Amino acid sequence: MDPNGLKTGGLLLPTIERRCTSPPSVIVIGGGISGVAAARALSNSSFKVTVLESRDRIGGRVHTDYSFGCPIDMGASWLHGVCNENSLAPLIGYLGLRLYRTSDDNSVLYDHDLESYALFDKDGNQVPKETVDKVGETFERILEEERVLTGGHGLMVNGYYPVIEALAQGLDIRLNQRVTEITRQYNGVKVTTEDGTSYFADACIISVPLGVLKANIIKFEPELPSWKSSAIANLGVGVENKIAMHFDRVFWPNVEVLGMVGPTPKACGYFLNLHKATGNPVLVYMAAGRFAQEVEKLSDKEAVSLVVSHLKKMLPDATEPTQYLVSRWGSDPNSLGSYSCDLVGKPADVCARFSAPVENLYFAGEAASAEHSGSVHGAYSSGIAAAEECRKRLLTLKGIPDLVQVAAWEEMAGAVAPLQICRT
Incomplete structure (x- = not known):
């Protein structure tokens, strides 16, 4: 138990032993909930994972401030859809985090x-x-x-940071690492940061906010194909x-x-x-x-x-x-917006194109969630999905048998922990 009484000690899934001298390696760009969730899933599969985060903290647009002497979420605040169908519900229940329901099923x-x-x-x-x-x-x-998921909306009473903290436990996360260039190579990917440091891996998961991609802050070499760049252009960003x-x-x-x-x-x-x-x-x-x-x-x-x-x-x-x-959030160079949104008259497949991989580059984040864009659980789910797609491809390329599926949270905990919900 941590000082706040939350369960964290047994959170990590058992690492899967693989008989190979060179485990697959992945660079995750962005330490928000999507990137951290992707890194957690790959790390639990014994991949070598490095997370590069441009801020001096993890969480991205999930940011809990404690300067008032109590947790205040200055970014995401709610679990939208207080039900077991929500992908984050098992983790929140396992951690024993309280929710305050701010609406009924119809909001x-x-x-x-x-x-x-x-x-x-x-x-x-x-x-x-x-x-x-x-x-x-x-x-x-x-x-x-x-x-819209059922169950209404639950305000995170303790803030969202405990969720991020639990997912990030034990991961190799490098802060203050602003990525400026991503180069696809014949045998992997090269990622260069603002200070000139280069990182190499078999694949890369890009989970930076949509606003950052739209601003072309990161240079891609070779350039992204037109179907991908048009998807980035055709999604909107709200503040x-x-x-x-x-x-x-x-x-x-x-x-x-x-x-x-x-x-x-x-x-x-x-x-x-x-x-x-x-x-x-x-x-x-x-x-x-x-x-x-x-x-x-x-x-x-x-x-x-x-x-x-x-x-x-x-x-x-x-x-x-x-x-x-x-x-x-709109002028913050690390986000350049609060959430993604649909634009009138744009193609229906824009979200599918945005989330689709480009060779060994995978894309995640709330903008990559077709059904739940703009939500924390949408970002979380997209990170898990990108990690799973990346995992399967790299294991195939390296000729490593895919023997074990990463266990779900409820399987790890032994049962689905009930969400702690109040209305008073």
């Missing part, structure tokens, strides 16, 4: 149920429930056409930012969401009430769309002042925060 109003909301207009007046009900009905009809604020006292109602509506992007958004889920006096303002991009042009103080001014219209007794954090 409305910014992914939250109507029973726990307070919605205000730009002048601070509460919107009638009848109006919100009409919005909710429309949103439900939209959801019926989407592939969502968070302004987390810690207060000395709770002055807001005991609801999950304080929402705002108005005629401009600045007047639309919502405050997530973490006090209801975690007991900490924290509100997190969720900025999306054009306003999310505008936040990135403001200083931390300016961004906080702007959202607090809205908060004071809604709740006249609102106080100034004692601490605050502001994310800038």
Whole structure:
């Protein structure tokens, strides 16, 4: 058990012994959940794996901050689909991590149920429930056409970092290694970083964010084929930012969401009430769309002042925060966006082309998940899938018999551990 009481000591799957002098080698570019999951799977199959991460930390767009004295997820926060069909559920259950369910099976109003909301207009007046009900009905009809897992949405009470930490245990992860060039060679792949260091391996799994690939920060030699480069171009990137604020006292109602509506992007958004889920006096303002991009042009103080001014219209007794954090995922050179999204009029097979390998290069990340793009479990699943495809190909090329399948989490734990879910 670690100091937080989470199970980590027995997390690693037993390493598979292989009778070969030169185990297959793989470089994983990107230390987010997709890359770390891929590295974990390959390492458990006795592959030689090196993870190259451009940041000074692992996790990527999964980033839990502890400066408030409590875990605050400044990137991904939810498990979307609190059910055993979710690929991350066995791991989260095994680690004993708690979830706070923020909606029922059908999610409305910014992914939250109507029973726990307070919605205000730009002048601070509460919107009638009848109006919100009409919005909710429309949103439900939209959801019926989407592939949404059952079980609603679970907020990670302890943050997402324990998941990343558990997956990364024992892996060879090199931080502050920004990749600038990937060269396919006849006998493998060469990866060069910004400081001139070169790494060589049999194959490479690329799990950097879509925004980084679209910006052509990484040079490919030879160039990627047109079907791959067009897939990268034809996927969109969205931006969502968070302004987390810690207060000395709770002055807001005991609801999950304080929402705002108005005629401009600045007047639309919502405050997530973490006090209801975690007991900490924290509100997190969720900025999306054009306003999310505008936040990135403001200083931390300016961004906080702007959202607090809205908060004071809604709740006249609102106080100034004692601490605050502001994310800038769109301008962060390590992400250049928050999540992938479909673009209107683009081919239906774009996601399949994006995730398809190019010789000994494999692609993973939330953008590579056709059914669950933009989600943590989509990123996790794509990493596992890329690792499995890479594993099978390299074993075949090296003439190594594929005798053992990597065990699933529930097989390792002996049984599926129940998810710890609360609503109070």
